Amino acid sequence: MAAIKVAEQEHPVPAFGWAARDQSGVLSPFDFSRRATGEKDVKFKVLYCGICHSDLHMIKNEWGIATYPLVPGHEIVGQVTEVGSQVTKFSPGDRVGVGCIAASCRSCDSCINDLENHCPKAIPIYSGHSSDGTVTYGGYSDVMVCDEHFVVRIPDALPLQSAAPLLCAGITVYSALRYYGLDRPGMNLAVVGLGGLGHVAVKFARAMGAQVTVISTSPAKKDDAIQNLGADSFLISRDQEEMKAAMGRFDGIVDTVSADHPLVPLIGLLKTNGKLVLVGAPTKPLELPAFPLLKGRKMVGGSGIGGMKETQEMLDFAGKHGIAAEVEVIPVEYVNKAMERLEKADVKYRFVIDVGNTLLKNA
Ligand code: NAP
Ligand code: ZN
Ligand code: ZN
Numbered sequence: 130m131a132a133i134k135v136a137e138q139e140h141p142v143p144a145f146g147w148a149a150r151d152q153s154g155v156l157s158p159f160d161f162s163r164r165a166t167g168e169k170d171v172k173f174k175v176l177y178c179g180i181c182h183s184d185l186h187m188i189k190n191e192w193g194i195a196t197y198p199l200v201p202g203h204e205i206v207g208q209v210t211e212v213g214s215q216v217t218k219f220s221p222g223d224r225v226g227v228g229c230i231a232a233s234c235r236s237c238d239s240c241i242n243d244l245e246n247h248c249p250k251a252i253p254i255y256s257g258h259s260s261d262g263t264v265t266y267g268g269y270s271d272v273m274v275c276d277e278h279f280v281v282r283i284p285d286a287l288p289l290q291s292a293a294p295l296l297c298a299g300i301t302v303y304s305a306l307r308y309y310g311l312d313r314p315g316m317n318l319a320v321v322g323l324g325g326l327g328h329v330a331v332k333f334a335r336a337m338g339a340q341v342t343v344i345s346t347s348p349a350k351k352d353d354a355i356q357n358l359g360a361d362s363f364l365i366s367r368d369q370e371e372m373k374a375a376m377g378r379f380d381g382i383v384d385t386v387s388a389d390h391p392l393v394p395l396i397g398l399l400k401t402n403g404k405l406v407l408v409g410a411p412t413k414p415l416e417l418p419a420f421p422l423l424k425g426r427k428m429v430g431g432s433g434i435g436g437m438k439e440t441q442e443m444l445d446f447a448g449k450h451g452i453a454a455e456v457e458v459i460p461v462e463y464v465n466k467a468m469e470r471l472e473k474a475d476v477k478y479r480f481v482i483d484v485g486n487t488l489l490k491n492a
Contacts, residue, residue: 130248136161136198142172143455145490146270146320147461148394154188154302158463160490163274168215171280176485179204179294179454181325182387185411185468187256191412197205202268204296205256206289207485209297216277226444228296229254229434231265235278239400247278255320263388269464271488274375281441281458284448293454294325295444296330296452297434303443304435305406306337311381313418314338319367319382321395323350325383325390326408328358328478329454334383335359336450342379344395347474357455366394370374385409392429398419454479460487 131134137143140162148159166172184201186192196401206226209219219225221381233240233248252259255267284290302320306312314337320330321417322342338487342362364371376397384395386409393416395405407415407429417429435443447453455478459467467480482488 136264136266139161140164142272142274143383143475144266144272144326145269145488146200146266147464147488148200148266149188150198152190152195153187154457154468156188156269156468158464161200161270163272166211166213166274168213169174169226169278170221171209171216171277172211172272172274173207174485175205175211175289175488176270176272176275176289177206177293177458178202178482178484179297179325179456180464180467180471180480180482181294182298182471184298185471186387186410186412188468192410194256197262200254200266201255201268202270202482204298204481205254205268206283206293206296207273210268218277218282219280223311224285224289225280225294225459226270226283226296227254227273227280228440230279230437231257232276232279242433243438243486245436252279259260269461269484269488271484279437281437281444284444286451287453290458290481290483291456292444292447293481294329294438294454294456295447298325298449298479299333300435300440300443301408301432302385302399303333303446304439305383305408305432306330306333307439308432309404309406309430311383311404312337312341316340316380317378318342319344319364319379319387319398321345321382322387322409323347323354323453323478324385324387324474324476325479329452330383330385331358333388333441333453336446336452344382353442354479372398379403381406383408387411388415389415392417393421396427396429397486399425399427400484402427404430407431407481408433414448429439453482456481458483462487
């Protein structure tokens with residue numbers, strides 16, 4: 130029987146990160162290892178990693194799919210240090226990023242159509258299993274080794290720390306807007322939940338030419354949404370009078386809420402043929418009665434991240450339009466506190482870990 134190797138010995142390249150060990154979700158230093166740079170691999174030094182609410186769902190095993198120890202992080206940016214002999218797109222020194230996907234089959238219908246995110250065999254960047262059976266570990270760590278197909282280039286116009294959240298938050302809302310045809314100038318759109326996803330949704334929708342309303346539970350975010358993020362208006366979802374006055378107003382709504390919340394009031398805000406697109410991933414099933422959809426031929430759909438081609442297209446669009454996340458950069462030692470604050474929607478609007486300067490093994 131083959132001896133079970135500990136994470137530190139599985140591969141030849143020493144790696145260091147922060148991991149959750151159980152459902153408490155508390156993160157602490159963790160030694161593991163990365164594979165040697167293969168022919169098609171890009172190795173890079175991680176400089177920044179965003180904290181997505183999905184990381185919080187995962188470290189606490191709220192979706193029931195966590196494997197511990199779990200090194201989170203799928204909004205990863207850094208600088209290339211080594212490339213394999215068959216790599217064509219990248220060279221040492223390049224500014225690159227990796228998102229939620231470590232690998233996919235490359236041959237199914239989804240993969241052939243540039244939708245690796247929907248490949249049934251896609252391997253998540255953390256808490257998944259690589260083809261050699263080892264567990265994948267994410268970007269709250271010092272080094273990444275990835276197949277170049279799943280690596281994207283960060284445009285020079287974007288600072289790395291504020292580009293990091295585009296690797297998940299950015300592509301998720303960009304792809305939802307594009308696929309559902311909510312990318313046409315002059316549309317009247319709403320974004321529900323002004324967190325990491327929501328605030329970049331406002332920016333992308335504005336850049337595509339929409340009128341954008343934020344629908345929020347946090348009155349304190351109103352001034353910033355309008356003055357700094359460029360939202361045209363702001364509705365408090367718990368204010369029934371305000372919500373009533375907005376009935377039938379929107380062509381589309383992007384719902385980024387991370388927790389249980391009622392959908393019927395949102396459906397009521399749609400015009401005839403309007404679309405409600407769910408990108409938030411609450412743990413409990415949401416209630417969806419048929420009648421509010423029948424009247425007005427309304428649609429409720431979902432969207433999950435995006436394929437690699439579209440992720441690069443989104444980054445290039447962001448570079449051209451100067452779109453990046455509003456970030457609170459933190460040292461890794463702050464990560465557990467940051468998770469507590471994220472749980473309470475107390476961040477404007479994305480925590481990003483300064484991995485390059487603070488995640489140091491012997492500090
Ligand atoms: P986030 O930064 O925590 O933002 C979520 C926002 O939802 C909060 O800022 C808050 O906005 C609102 N909210 C929170 N609790 C609420 C409640 N009980 N009722 C109504 N509104 C509430 O999270 P995120 O990183 O943007 O992620 C949002 C969700 O998307 C998570 O579930 C995450 O797992 C999921 N996600 C999905 C994908 C995908 O591919 N589809 C990708 C990434 C993330 P206000 O203060 O404005 O109300
Ligand atoms: Zn994410
Ligand atoms: Zn596939």
